[in-house]
Ligand SMILES: NC(=O)c1ccc[n+]([C@@H]2O[C@H](COP(=O)([O-])OP(=O)(O)OC[C@H]3O[C@@H](n4cnc5c(N)ncnc54)[C@H](O)[C@@H]3O)[C@@H](O)[C@H]2O)c1
Ligand SMILES: [Zn+2]
């Protein structure tokens with residue numbers, strides 16, 4: 602049996618690389634696994650040898666100690682891999698296939714899945730709708746920043762690449778398909794971006810840049826990206842976006858006015874989440890982006906909010922805790 606080295610969350614600011622159990626087609630007990638899920642059979646699943654994975658902004662919230670992630674959680678929800686073992690009930694996926702794994706674990710059989718709301722599948726986490734690999738409050742499924750990982754409901758879950766050699770040539774780009782690109786696209790889509798829209802994207806991290814490019818694909822006439830990090834804004838400019846450095850300019854509406862001739866946009870996306878910085882030198886302000894996008898979006902416009910907001914933030918500073926009371 603092969604060893605299985607994996608990235609394990611130990612506590613705020615600390616991860617280690619550990620040998621963990623080689624996966625089988627059963628959901629075993631472990632950190633964050635609800636009792637009702639222990640020993641659940643996954644004959645509809647496969648074992649993947651991981652080829653590529655990403656570190657997500659969502660992992661960083663956990664590693665910074667800003668969530669209630671349990672010690673021992675194996676991280677990694679952005680997985681691309683080769684199928685090396687196939688469960689008894691898998692019909693279409695084959696050994697040797699190379700596939701992308703959507704980060705939302707979903708059964709494909711419940712009402713939510715059948716109405717395309719796979720992020721709130723009701724069959725994969727007894728504690729609340731929705732599950733993900735290696736993620737806090739998402740069912741305790743073992744993550745894919747590891748050498749081997751089990752993926753359930755393989756026929757429904759896996760996006761198999763039709764040409765293996767071509768897939769391997771572009772594998773680093775294809776790794777974006779598990780989360781970053783569809784999350785960014787979903788942000789732009791739910792913000793209602795269409796031909797001619799003017800769009801503001803808060804955040805020039807991977808998700809923000811994917812949302813910005815998606816807005817272009819959806820036909821936006823102008824895409825404005827805001828961040829406090831100049832190097833990230835430079836990347837946004839490299840593919841045709843306008844940018845606003847929010848460290849230097851704290852009045853977002855005025856900056857948008859200088860670009861568009863009006864101080865508002867048709868649609869806006871929050872690609873930052875709860876660890877947002879206030880504009881200028883204000884420091885951390887969890888609602889900064891939500892307030893900003895509501896402020897600059899025209900009446901009747903829509904907002905896309907892929908940015909993460911958690912139910913409990915144990916790492917919040919005492920000052921902010923007092924402000925919230
Ligand atoms: N909903 C989902 O399924 C899903 C999936 C992936 C990521 N996410 C979330 O999306 C968010 C972005 O992910 P990422 O990987 O790009 O993260 P990231 O941390 O790399 O990027 C966040 C960026 O936001 C910038 N920022 C901070 N405050 C800002 C402000 N007030 N205005 C504009 N920009 C500001 C930061 O400088 C940083 O560049 C995170 O909250 C992540 O957890 C959600
Ligand atoms: Zn992610």
Ligand SMILES: [Zn+2]
Nearest residue numbers: 708711714722
């Ligand atoms: Zn389902």
